[in-house]
Amino acid sequence: MILFYHRLALSLSKSVSVWTPISTDAGIRIWVSVIFFVFFLVSCSSQESRTKSVVASESVVEDNSTKVKLLLSQGNEFLRENKFNEAIQKFQEANLVSPSTEGYYLLGLSYLKNQETIKAKEVFTKGLELNPKTEIILTSLGLTYIILGDEENARIVYSRLTEYYPKESNYNLKLGITLKSLKRYEDSYSILKQIKEKDFKYKSQLYMNLGDVCISLKKFSEALEYYTKAKQIDPKLLEIDGLIVKSKFLFFQEKGIEFYEKKNFSLAILNFVNALVLKPDSSHTLLYLGKSYFYNNQFDKSEESLKKSLELNEKNREIYVYLSQLYAQKQNFEKVISNYLLALKYFPDDVEFYNQ
Numbered sequence: 001m002i003l004f005y006h007r008l009a010l011s012l013s014k015s016v017s018v019w020t021p022i023s024t025d026a027g028i029r030i031w032v033s034v035i036f037f038v039f040f041l042v043s044c045s046s047q048e049s050r051t052k053s054v055v056a057s058e059s060v061v062e063d064n065s066t067k068v069k070l071l072l073s074q075g076n077e078f079l080r081e082n083k084f085n086e087a088i089q090k091f092q093e094a095n096l097v098s099p100s101t102e103g104y105y106l107l108g109l110s111y112l113k114n115q116e117t118i119k120a121k122e123v124f125t126k127g128l129e130l131n132p133k134t135e136i137i138l139t140s141l142g143l144t145y146i147i148l149g150d151e152e153n154a155r156i157v158y159s160r161l162t163e164y165y166p167k168e169s170n171y172n173l174k175l176g177i178t179l180k181s182l183k184r185y186e187d188s189y190s191i192l193k194q195i196k197e198k199d200f201k202y203k204s205q206l207y208m209n210l211g212d213v214c215i216s217l218k219k220f221s222e223a224l225e226y227y228t229k230a231k232q233i234d235p236k237l238l239e240i241d242g243l244i245v246k247s248k249f250l251f252f253q254e255k256g257i258e259f260y261e262k263k264n265f266s267l268a269i270l271n272f273v274n275a276l277v278l279k280p281d282s283s284h285t286l287l288y289l290g291k292s293y294f295y296n297n298q299f300d301k302s303e304e305s306l307k308k309s310l311e312l313n314e315k316n317r318e319i320y321v322y323l324s325q326l327y328a329q330k331q332n333f334e335k336v337i338s339n340y341l342l343a344l345k346y347f348p349d350d351v352e353f354y355n356q
Helices: 004-019 022-082 083-097 101-113 116-131 134-148 151-164 169-181 185-193 203-216 220-233 240-261 265-278 283-295 301-314 319-329 333-345 351-355
Strands: none
Touching: 004 022, 022 083, 022 101, 083 101, 101 134, 116 134, 116 185, 134 151, 151 169, 169 185, 169 203, 169 351, 185 203, 203 220, 220 240, 240 265, 240 283, 265 283, 283 301, 283 319, 301 319, 319 333, 333 351
């Protein structure tokens, strides 16, 4: 096309040369006009070429978009039919044509359902390179880390979700549960307490996890409160009754130990008895009850509790020590000796028992 305009300019110049002679100024004006005319024609040609190029490019993009939609649709159909390998192939093709967060999410999901968890993690991570705040990919990546047992990276993902989507309290629940699994109980408690209970959809799960965290933090009365709330919301929770009993037992036991350490043995006895109503086979609680009776000068009840504790745990050295002190207090030295001999059966290298 440019060659054509060059020839046209040459032809015009020859035409000018055979015209009737004119003044120099007029000649210059004619040549300037010719040059501008040629530039104008060339400019029009370039604009026309660019327009055609843009149209062609848009056409390619439109074709790619149509192809990607078709591939994603086919992949989704395979995914619904649990044909994961076929789905993976379609989603891979779609991402080769035009990478997208949707394509990476569906590919990662297919790997996850096909139990290829490592590949799922890699694909979800790749998808976040396109948009780090893609909610559905972040939630899927968090779940993938949980499946892999990588709770620390799951925590990082759920922390990002709570930052990006602060109104979605469900992410606080997931973060709180993950922190609980990491035994970061104070942090878990803090995060879970931020959830507004009134409008939260998963109240029973919230209360159950708060109860668990409170148990670990030795906030037993608060744990009992949360477990009771959970049961009121969902009476069908199979494990809730056991957790309520556990929280009550731990509450009474902890209170008993608190009073024991303050040497208030009467109140200690009361709480240990209440704890044993809930869990009568607790050797640890029976030992504390026996010790409390001993220091409260109730020797017969002390002996009964210590013997029950020993039946449940014959390898607890402390039980033998208190039984021997008890028999010595009652001046039953035959039992003192037999008790030490029994202790030496489990602790043959115990010098103190030999000396006694």
